[in-house]
Every structure is written in C-alpha cells, then in structure tokens.
Amino acid sequence: MFEFCVEPSQLQGLTWLSCYLTTGKHMAFYTSFGTVLLLLALTAPTALLFGFCGAVASRSAIAPLRWIGRTYVAMVRGVPDIVFFLFVPIALDQGFEYIRHMALCPEVTEPIRRGNDFVVCTAAKLPLNADPQWMHETYGFLLAVLSFAIVFGAFAGNTLRGAFEAVPKAQIETAQAYGMTSRQLFWRILLPQMWIYALPGLSNLWAILTKATPLLFLLGVEDIVYWARELGSMKTSAFSYPHPNWQLWYFLGLLVFYLLLTWVSDRAFARLMARFNLGQGRTGSDTAAAGVGR
Amino acid sequence: MTSTSVITLRQVRKNYGALEVLKGINLEAREGEVISLIGSSGSGKSTLLRCINLLETCHDGVIEFCGEPVRWQGSGVTRQPADKAQVIRMRTQLSMVFQQFNLWAHMTILGNVIEAPVTVLGRDRNAAVEEALALLDKVGIADKAEAYPAQLSGGQQQRAAIARALAMKPKALLFDEPTSALDPELEQEVVKVIQQLAAEGRTMVLVTHDMKLAHDVSSHVIFLNQGVVEEEGPPDAVFGSPKTDRLRQFLHATSPAVAGA
Ligand SMILES: Nc1ncnc2c1ncn2[C@@H]1O[C@H](COP(=O)(O)OP(=O)(O)OP(=O)(O)O)[C@@H](O)[C@H]1O
Ligand SMILES: [Mg+2]
Numbered sequence: 237m238f239e240f241c242v243e244p245s246q247l248q249g250l251t252w253l254s255c256y257l258t259t260g261k262h263m264a265f266y267t268s269f270g271t272v273l274l275l276l277a278l279t280a281p282t283a284l285l286f287g288f289c290g291a292v293a294s295r296s297a298i299a300p301l302r303w304i305g306r307t308y309v310a311m312v313r314g315v316p317d318i319v320f321f322l323f324v325p326i327a328l329d330q331g332f333e334y335i336r337h338m339a340l341c342p343e344v345t346e347p348i349r350r351g352n353d354f355v356v357c358t359a360a361k362l363p364l365n366a367d368p369q370w371m372h373e374t375y376g377f378l379l380a381v382l383s384f385a386i387v388f389g390a391f392a393g394n395t396l397r398g399a400f401e402a403v404p405k406a407q408i409e410t411a412q413a414y415g416m417t418s419r420q421l422f423w424r425i426l427l428p429q430m431w432i433y434a435l436p437g438l439s440n441l442w443a444i445l446t447k448a449t450p451l452l453f454l455l456g457v458e459d460i461v462y463w464a465r466e467l468g469s470m471k472t473s474a475f476s477y478p479h480p481n482w483q484l485w486y487f488l489g490l491l492v493f494y495l496l497l498t499w500v501s502d503r504a505f506a507r508l509m510a511r512f513n514l515g516q517g518r519t520g521s522d523t524a525a526a527g528v529g530r
Numbered sequence: 531m532t533s534t535s536v537i538t539l540r541q542v543r544k545n546y547g548a549l550e551v552l553k554g555i556n557l558e559a560r561e562g563e564v565i566s567l568i569g570s571s572g573s574g575k576s577t578l579l580r581c582i583n584l585l586e587t588c589h590d591g592v593i594e595f596c597g598e599p600v601r602w603q604g605s606g607v608t609r610q611p612a613d614k615a616q617v618i619r620m621r622t623q624l625s626m627v628f629q630q631f632n633l634w635a636h637m638t639i640l641g642n643v644i645e646a647p648v649t650v651l652g653r654d655r656n657a658a659v660e661e662a663l664a665l666l667d668k669v670g671i672a673d674k675a676e677a678y679p680a681q682l683s684g685g686q687q688q689r690a691a692i693a694r695a696l697a698m699k700p701k702a703l704l705f706d707e708p709t710s711a712l713d714p715e716l717e718q719e720v721v722k723v724i725q726q727l728a729a730e731g732r733t734m735v736l737v738t739h740d741m742k743l744a745h746d747v748s749s750h751v752i753f754l755n756q757g758v759v760e761e762e763g764p765p766d767a768v769f770g771s772p773k774t775d776r777l778r779q780f781l782h783a784t785s786p787a788v789a790g791a
Binding site: 428429 | 614
C-alpha cells in the first residue's frame with residue numbers, strides 16, 4: 237500500500253504493522269465488513285416484505301393463498317436454520333439453472349440429473365463460465381441475500397401474524413361499526429396498530445439475523461469470519477509478513493464489531509419503540525407482554 | 531305521533547349455540563325518540579344493540595332502517611346480510627358508542643373524530659376537521675383534540691367517542707352502557723352530554739344501568755328479561771307503576787330511590 241512497504245522483510249515495529257495492515261488481503265478483509273453490512277441492509281427489508289406477504293396471505297380469506305402463507309410461515313419452525321441456509325441456495329441455484337436450461341437449450345435431450353450430478357448446458361449456467369470473477373461473486377452474494385430473506389421472512393411472517401392477531405378485537409369491531417370495508421380496516425386500523433406488537437419480535441429477529449451473518453461463510457461468500465481465520469492463522473517465513481497464530485486478535489476484532497452493531501441497533505429499536513408508544517399513548521409495560529418471539 | 535320510524539325490529543331472534551339470547555324482540559324508534567333498554571346482566575341488551583347495526587346477525591325476524599328492510603340470504607343460524615353495500619350504508623347512518631369507548635388508540639382525538647367521515651363517507655378533510663373541532667367543543671374537550679386516547683380520563687374518552695359518533699351525522703345513535711365504565715363523578719359529565727342530545731331531539735337507543743338517566747331522557751323504556759320484552763312503556767309508567775313482579779324486583783335491586791316512588 238505505502239511506498240515504503242516494498243521490502244517487508246526490512247521493516248520493523250509500527251512501520252511493519254502499518255504495511256501489514258494495508259496489504260491487499262487486509263483490504264479485502266475490511267471490505268468484507270461492508271459485505272456483512274450490505275447483506276443486512278438488503279436482507280432486512282426483503283425479509284420484512286416476504287414476512288409481510290406471508291402473514292397477510294396466511295390470514296387471507298382465499299383458501300389457496302392462506303395455505304401458501306401458512307406453509308411458508310410454518311416451514312421454518314422445527315427445521316434448524318443451518319439446514320435451510322445450506323438447502324435454499326442450492327435449491328435456488330439449481331432451480332434457476334433448470335429453468336434456463338429448459339428455455340435456452342431445448343435441443344439437449346439428456347437428463348439434467350445424471351446420478352448424483354446436476355448438469356445443465358453451458359449456456360444455462362449461472363453465471364456463465366466466461367463471466368468475470370466479480371459476477372460470480374455477486375451472484376453468490378445475491379443467492380445468499382435471497383436465502384437469508386426467505387428464511388428470515390418466514391420468521392418475520394410468524395411475528396407479524398402474531399402481531400396482527402394481537403390487535404384488540406374491539407378496535408376492529410369499532411371500525412366495522414363505523415362502516416369501514418375490510419380493506420379500509422386493514423390499512424387504517426390493523427396495519428398501523430400491528431407494528432407496536434410486532435416491534436419487540438422484529439428487534440429480536442434483527443439480533444438473530446445479525447448474529448447469523450457468519451453463515452455467509454458457509455455459503456461460500458468471503459465474509460469477515462473467513463478473512464479473520466485466513467489472516468489470523470500462522471504465517472511462515474514463506475510469506476511476506478510472517479507471524480505466529482494471531483486468530484485470537486482477529487476474532488476479538490469481530491467480537492467488538494458485532495457488539496457495536498448490536499448496541500447501535502438496540503438503541504435504534506428503543507427509539508422506534510418509544511415513538512410508537514408515544515403515538516399510541518401507551519406505556520412500555522403495556523406492550524412488553526406483546527413481545528412475540530420468532 | 532306522525533314522525534317516521536328510524537329503526538324497526540320485528541320478532542328478532544338470536545341464538546348463541548343452544549342458548550337463545552333474543553326470543554322475538556319488537557322495537558320501534560321513531561325520529562326524535564329515545565328508547566332505553568334496561569334489564570339485568572345477561573338479558574341480551576348488548577346483543578340486541580349489536581344486532582341493530584349488524585355487528586351480530588340475528589337468525590330470524592325483520593330489521594328495518596328508515597323503512598328499508600335489511601336483505602338477508604340463507605335462514606336460521608346461517609342467515610347473513612345479502613348486500614354488503616347495504617350493511618355499510620346502514621352502519622354509516624347508525625353510530626355506536628361503546629361501554630369501553632373503543633377510541634382508536636393510534637390516532638389523536640381529532641383523528642378519531644374525522645376518521646370515518648373522511649375514510650368511509652369521503653368527506654372533505656378540512657371541512658371534517660372544522661366540524662370535528664366544533665363537536666369536541668360541544669362535548670367540552672376542545673383542548674384535547676391533539677391528545678391521544680390513553681392520555682384522557684374515561685369521561686373525556688367517552689365524550690370524544692360521542693363526538694366521533696356525532697361526526698357521522700347519523701340518523702340514530704346507539705349507546706351501550708356509555709357510563710358503566712366510569713367513576714361516579716366522571717359519569718355525570720357524560721350523562722349531561724346524553725341529556726343534551728336527547729333535548730336536541732336526536733333519535734337514540736340507549737342501553738343503561740342508570741335508571742335516573744333512563745327516566746329523564748327516554749320517550750319509551752323497554753325492560754328486557756331473559757331475551758324477551760317483559761314490560762315496556764313511557765318512563766313514568768315503567769318506573770312509577772311497574773306491572774310485573776320481575777320489573778319491580780329489578781327496579782328495587784338496581785335503584786331503590788327511583789323505584790320507591
Ligand atoms: N359471543 C358470545 N358467545 C356466546 N354467548 C354470548 C356471546 N355474547 C353474549 N353471549 C351471551 O348472551 C347473553 C346476553 O348477553 P348480552 O351481552 O347481550 O347481555 P347484556 O344484557 O348486555 O348484559 P350486561 O348488562 O352484562 O352487559 C349472555 O348470557 C351472554 O353470556
Ligand atoms: Mg351489555
């Protein structure tokens with residue numbers, strides 16, 4: 237990075253450290269913090285949207301829609317998260333490639349599943365083999381976002397469903413008595429009142445989502461855990477910057493990062509909750525019982 | 531009396547499973563009349579009121595609103611109103627005031643009052659606000675327009691709920707024990723508002739445990755007992771010279787001062 241870093245073996249002390257901490261790999265390490273934050277920033281709203289659709293569908297008057305919603309919301313209960321995180325990206329990836337295979341290479345007659353292998357024609361590959369490296373990485377990352385969103389969407393759906401149900405019946409009945417249609421009732425009464433019951437559960441879920449980001453590592457995305465292990469492990473003299481096993485320090489760094497993240501988001505949720513409570517003229521204790529977990 | 535009938539019930543029946551709650555009720559509220567429903571707990575007063583604005587569906591009998599009968603489909607326990615638009619139209623002309631106030635918790639008092647006029651009736655927002663402020667002033671809580679329901683006392687909340695009911699410019703008001711959830715001193719501020727409305731000639735159906743209020747404001751009192759109209763008549767007759775033992779017992783038990791005349 238710095239000009240004086242050309243000959244690492246000649247360096248000492250802080251100079252060595254400053255050069256060491258600015259190597260290309262360290263830069264990738266720092267960027268991976270951004271990756272984690274980006275994942276959170278993309279996943280949270282998407283999951284909320286999925287969850288919202290799931291919750292609304294599960295309460296729908298239309299039976300097939302209700303079944304889909306209920307199945308989606310129920311599917312994550314009882315199945316370990318990690319199984320989902322491993323299953324969903326593979327399923328999505330193969331699903332996309334299968335559809336492209338059908339559309340792009342109709343002339344290929346051989347089956348796609350050959351024994352244990354899943355083989356699609358070259359044109360159907362996602363991304364194409366010829367595509368640059370960044371496209372492969374982006375595709376992997378987007379698959380990860382989608383997997384997180386699907387899994388956490390189901391959790392969120394469960395929370396939101398509980399929150400919809402927690403809105404007092406008298407509030408709904410009064411709206412009916414004043415002539416509201418079910419659509420007006422939903423947008424004017426149910427939705428605005430639901431959040432206060434959903435917020436404790438959603439904040440809980442956010443904490444779980446934050447803590448689940450190291451699973452990115454399992455999905456093949458080079459995240460902070462990957463780099464901490466990689467950079468922290470012992471480097472022999474064959475490396476430019478040899479050092480003993482420093483994983484402890486690297487993981488300590490991650491610890492601080494996650495604690496900071498949790499601290500900041502806890503504060504944000506506390507403020508949000510206070511605003512909702514003020515809006516409803518309630519005290520915190522009224523809604524404490526409404527903390528519907530995932 | 532030549533004034534037109536606003537609410538007419540004929541032979542209204544309602545069951546909850548095997549329990550027959552209303553066993554053929556007749557009721558008529560003409561324009562400007564105040565009908566009071568009295569009776570012991572569980573006699574079916576709330577159920578009757580809720581049947582009137584179709585929050586509950588009665589299983590048999592006729593409900594007419596300004597001469598227009600509710601259209602039904604099916605019969606017996608599966609009977610349902612046939613026309614959703616009709617249900618909504620009737621509900622907008624019948625405003626309900628609940629025992630527990632039921633103000634919408636996420637809206638200010640002003641928001642509560644203008645909500646249905648704007649959302650349901652599609653009235654102009656600014657005009658609705660102006661009318662709402664006038665109504666809040668009328669019930670004596672103009673200064674609370676921007677407060678949230680939970681920041682008000684029970685009496686203030688109930689007065690806000692009455693303002694909300696009036697904002698619909700309904701043909702009739704339905705009250706379900708509007709003062710029962712209130713402390714005695716708060717009760718009076720709501721009673722005054724109801725008396726004022728009665729004096730203005732509003733059509734009202736009032737379920738109440740307050741025999742003095744029923745005596746003061748009613749044009750007609752109905753004593754309900756186990757789902758039947760046990761006795762009815764002008765307030766002076768019902769409270770002054772009850773004919774049935776049941777009513778005598780009931781009046782004696784609830785308010786000896788009035789019944790003891
Ligand atoms: N949703 C319901 N399901 C089953 N039974 C009900 C239901 N609502 C009311 N009931 C029963 O119907 C009967 C009449 O109830 P209702 O609430 O109309 O009485 P009420 O005269 O208003 O009594 P109160 O003075 O206590 O308010 C009661 O026996 C009650 O238990
Ligand atoms: Mg009742």
